[in-house]
Amino acid sequence: MADDDAEDRMIMEDAFKALGNQETISFAQNGVRTLEILEDCASEGALPKLIILDLNMPLLNGTQTLSKLKEDGRFNNIPVIIYSTSINPVEKSKCLNLGAHSYITKPLSHLESVEIAQQFMTFANVG
Amino acid sequence: MQEITKVTLENEMDLILAHKRTMKLAEVAGLSLSAQTTFATAVSEVSRNIIESKKSGYLVLCVKNEQHDQYIVACLKDESPRSGRAGDGLEYAKRLVNKYNISTKGSQTSIELFYYIQPNFKIDILKLDEWRQLFRNEPPISPYDELKRKNEQLQDLSDKFQKSEQQYRTLTNSLPLTIFSLDLEGKLLYANEWLFNYTGYTSAELNQTNWASVVHEEDYGTFSLLLKNDITHGTSVARTQARIRNNSGEFIWHQISLSPFINEKNELLYWIGYIVDIHAQKVVEETLKDNIELKHAQEQLHENQQSLERTINELNRSNLELQQFAYVASHDLQEPVRKLLFYSDYLLNNCRTAIDEKGAFFLESMHASSKRMRKLIQDVLAFSQIDKEKVDFKDVDLNETLAVSCQDLEMYISEKKAVLEIGPLPIVRGDGRMLQQVFENIIGNSIKYAKEGTEPHIKITHEEQPGYHVISFRDNGIGFDEQYLPQLFTLFKRLHNRETYQGTGLGLAICKKIMEMHEGSIEAASDGKSGATFSIAFPVIHLTN
Numbered sequence: 001m002a003d004d005d006a007e008d009r010m011i012m013e014d015a016f017k018a019l020g021n022q023e024t025i026s027f028a029q030n031g032v033r034t035l036e037i038l039e040d041c042a043s044e045g046a047l048p049k050l051i052i053l054d055l056n057m058p059l060l061n062g063t064q065t066l067s068k069l070k071e072d073g074r075f076n077n078i079p080v081i082i083y084s085t086s087i088n089p090v091e092k093s094k095c096l097n098l099g100a101h102s103y104i105t106k107p108l109s110h111l112e113s114v115e116i117a118q119q120f121m122t123f124a125n126v127g
Numbered sequence: 128m129q130e131i132t133k134v135t136l137e138n139e140m141d142l143i144l145a146h147k148r149t150m151k152l153a154e155v156a157g158l159s160l161s162a163q164t165t166f167a168t169a170v171s172e173v174s175r176n177i178i179e180s181k182k183s184g185y186l187v188l189c190v191k192n193e194q195h196d197q198y199i200v201a202c203l204k205d206e207s208p209r210s211g212r213a214g215d216g217l218e219y220a221k222r223l224v225n226k227y228n229i230s231t232k233g234s235q236t237s238i239e240l241f242y243y244i245q246p247n248f249k250i251d252i253l254k255l256d257e258w259r260q261l262f263r264n265e266p267p268i269s270p271y272d273e274l275k276r277k278n279e280q281l282q283d284l285s286d287k288f289q290k291s292e293q294q295y296r297t298l299t300n301s302l303p304l305t306i307f308s309l310d311l312e313g314k315l316l317y318a319n320e321w322l323f324n325y326t327g328y329t330s331a332e333l334n335q336t337n338w339a340s341v342v343h344e345e346d347y348g349t350f351s352l353l354l355k356n357d358i359t360h361g362t363s364v365a366r367t368q369a370r371i372r373n374n375s376g377e378f379i380w381h382q383i384s385l386s387p388f389i390n391e392k393n394e395l396l397y398w399i400g401y402i403v404d405i406h407a408q409k410v411v412e413e414t415l416k417d418n419i420e421l422k423h424a425q426e427q428l429h430e431n432q433q434s435l436e437r438t439i440n441e442l443n444r445s446n447l448e449l450q451q452f453a454y455v456a457s458h459d460l461q462e463p464v465r466k467l468l469f470y471s472d473y474l475l476n477n478c479r480t481a482i483d484e485k486g487a488f489f490l491e492s493m494h495a496s497s498k499r500m501r502k503l504i505q506d507v508l509a510f511s512q513i514d515k516e517k518v519d520f521k522d523v524d525l526n527e528t529l530a531v532s533c534q535d536l537e538m539y540i541s542e543k544k545a546v547l548e549i550g551p552l553p554i555v556r557g558d559g560r561m562l563q564q565v566f567e568n569i570i571g572n573s574i575k576y577a578k579e580g581t582e583p584h585i586k587i588t589h590e591e592q593p594g595y596h597v598i599s600f601r602d603n604g605i606g607f608d609e610q611y612l613p614q615l616f617t618l619f620k621r622l623h624n625r626e627t628y629q630g631t632g633l634g635l636a637i638c639k640k641i642m643e644m645h646e647g648s649i650e651a652a653s654d655g656k657s658g659a660t661f662s663i664a665f666p667v668i669h670l671t672n
Contacts, residue, residue: 007466056462085461087505089560090512106465109472 002028002065003054003083008106015110015117023049023124031060035068042074050124055084055091063098070099079123083116128200129190129255132262136177136184136205143273145174145186148262149201152188155258156199157248160284166242169223170201172216173238182206190250190258191241197250198226198241206234305402309385313337313353316397327374343370343378353385363387368409371402380409453511457504464504467497499631506633510618513561513640523559525552525598529587532566536574545574545583552589553596555665561641565649568634569661573602575628576659595647595664602660606653615651638663 003009009027016025026048028034034053041047051069055062062082070076079101084091092103101123107113131152134145149170153163170186177184184205191198217238221227226241244250299306299319307318307330315330323329326341333341342350346369353365365385370378385400471494479487529552533540540547547570555562570585577583586601607615607622614620616639619632635649642649646666653659 005462011469085465086458086508088508088512090517108465108468110469110476113469 001025001052002031002034002057002062004029004057005054008054011107011110011113012117015107015113018114019117019121021117021121023121030057031062031065031068034065035060038069038075047075047078049078050120051078051080052083052120053080055082055086055095063095066095066098066100081120081123128202129192131188131190131255131258133188134186136174136186136203138178140270142171142174142178143270146171147273147276148188148265149186151261152258153199153242155261156190156244156250158199158242158244160287162242164280164284165223166199166201166240169220169240169242170203172220172223173201173203173240176216177203177205180205190244190255192250195246197244197246197248199244200242201240203238203240205236304404305400307400307402308388309398309400311395311397322402325373326371341372343372346370350383353383368405379404380406450511450514453507457508457511460504461501461508464497464501468494468501471497503631503633506631506637509564510633510637510640513637513644518558518561518644520556520558522554523557523562524554525562525589528559528562529566532563532570535563535567536570539571539574543574543577543583545577545585548584548586550586550588552587552598553591555596555645556668557645557665558641561644565638565641565663568638569600569663572634572661573600573604573659575630576602576604576606578603578605591667592664594667596667597662597664599660599662601658603658606655606657606659607651608655609653612651616649 001009001012003012013025013027026037028037031053034051038048053062053065057065060068062084066080066082069078069080076099080099082095082100082103083106084103085106087105095103104116104119107116132148134148135141136145146167149167150163153166158166174184174186182205184203187202187204189200189202191200220240224240225243228237228239228241230237296319300321302319303321305319305322305325307322308316310316314334318330318333322333326333328341337351339347346367349367350369353367364387367383368380369383371381372378382403382405383400384403385398388396388399390396471490474482475487475490475494482490529549533547539545573585574583581603584603586599588599588601590597590599611622615622616635618636620636621628621630621632635651639649642663647664649661649663651659651661
């Protein structure tokens with residue numbers, strides 16, 4: 001999961017904990033770091049099951065990272081979910097057109113955050 | 128040089144003879160009467176001087192042939208050198224003849240006066256002899272005879288002059304312009320008939336009023352200057368333009384010109400003037416001036432247009448900046464607001480026991496405020512994004528749009544038990560998503576402002592008016608006071624307070640902006656008690672299919 005906002009990272013971390021999650025979740029602060037982590041995964045031979053990207057990040061933002069992932073033959077099969085504050089339908093369709101699996105808005109309460117974490121788990125396990 | 132005859136110059140009688148013979152020779156040589164007189168006068172002038180000087184002198188009349196020119200020549204010789212006294216007469220004579228020659232040989236002065244003979248007048252040896260014979264045969268003259276002859280000549284000249292004047296009068300009267308002469312006091316001496324016919328005034332009448340009765344009052348000032356002595360004492364032509372009143376009372380533009388008539392002694396005798404109709408030219412002049420003024424006005428207009436364009440460009444740029452600002456600001460505000468909501472929600476749910484009643488109440492308010500803020504930001508964001516460039520024009524089936532909007536509002540509709548009566552809607556040219564928002568806002572409003580205790584009922588119909596598709600939404604809610612109609616569609620304006628009815632005040636403003644993007648409009652009407660009708664209009668545009 002890539003998000004430049006520390007609080008949001010904390011919120012989702014809590015949400016996954018509340019689910020009793022067993023999977024490993026790596027957090028990145030921006031697009032560049034995300035790609036670095038992926039490179040490491042590639043060399044280790046273990047790719048992630050799901051990539052979640054925030055839209056607004058410094059250096060490389062969500063859509064740019066998404067494009068790069070889809071261009072790279074090693075990574076373009078991993079489902080990417082875009083997760084953002086904005087409910088702008090124009091933004092949503094843009095991301096979907098770039099190849100995002102889905103577009104989810106960030107939670108407004110603890111309950112919602114757990115629901116979203118559940119959704120993520122479902123995506124990751126189904127593929 | 129062919130000699131024809133000789134006359135000695137000793138006394139008064141010789142002078143007469145000299146004059147007579149000069150006239151005769153000039154006559155037979157084909158000169159006109161006035162030419163004869165002129166030449167003879169010249170000869171007489173010089174002859175007189177010679178006679179008065181009492182030195183023996185004589186006159187020889189000759190004919191000379193110089194290449195293509197032939198002349199009658201008077202050779203005057205005397206024994207005195209040229210003196211001052213001879214000056215006046217000689218100077219005068221010089222002016223009268225075509226050519227002259229003055230030479231001195233010892234004590235003898237020779238003055239030759241030439242007068243031109245017409246080239247087509249053939250002079251040959253025979254003619255010359257004939258003339259010589261003529262003078263040889265001439266009978267002697269008596270002073271009485273001579274005077275009588277002179278009288279007859281004068282009479283003849285007088286008659287000719289009168290005839291000439293008559294011709295002049297006839298000629299000037301026939302011209303379609305005024306010719307006149309003024310004396311030195313600016314009074315009319317002579318005027319042709321035209322002046323009288325045109326103005327209807329006689330010379331006497333005009334003199335009496337100094338022309339004030341015919342010259343336009345605006346132009347009279349300049350005109351009267353012409354008549355005054357001080358200005359007109361110059362020797363150049365004086366001109367002015369003025370409006371003259373004709374017989375029908377119309378004022379027509381004329382050019383008035385005065386030329387001085389000066390005698391040989393450089394004295395001003397009188398003024399010759401003419402007045403010519405220049406009305407047409409004046410009109411052209413005025414039109415041209417108007418054209419020039421028009422051109423200036425056009426240039427000014429062009430400048431203004433450019434200035435206006437610059438202003439419009441500036442405004443557009445400014446608008447774009449504002450729009451971008453609204454977008455960025457609202458976009459960036461979403462995140463902190465979300466945090467507020469999230470945390471206040473957590474506190475409310477998990478920390479109730481740790482906070483006192485008042486604290487809980489405040490926390491609730493904080494949560495509610497944050498929710499409102501979120502809605503407001505979303506609305507501002509939506510409004511700022513309605514950009515002409517981003518409108519995606521396609522053929523939109525409004526029935527489908529309505530269906531989607533109702534689906535979005537499904538929960539709200541069922542919660543409030545609202546009933547929608549839907550008629551068939553047309554296909555229009557527009558952006559489906561934006562129009563969906565318009566429908567949602569209007570229907571949402573109708574449900575929101577329902578009468579307490581009454582199920583909201585909305586009737587949606589389509590009507591085709593000249594050039595427009597009009598879709599009306601008639602509800603049975605509380606309606607509104609029509610005096611607030613101008614404010615209804617403005618930004619952030621609400622007619623009720625927040626406690627009674629929720630809302631950000633942007634809904635209708637967004638609808639209006641979207642309709643404007645579609646070259647259409649939105650209107651509202653209400654009687655204030657039985658509900659409201661909102662109508663949106665789309666221009667009828669030829670569809671692509």
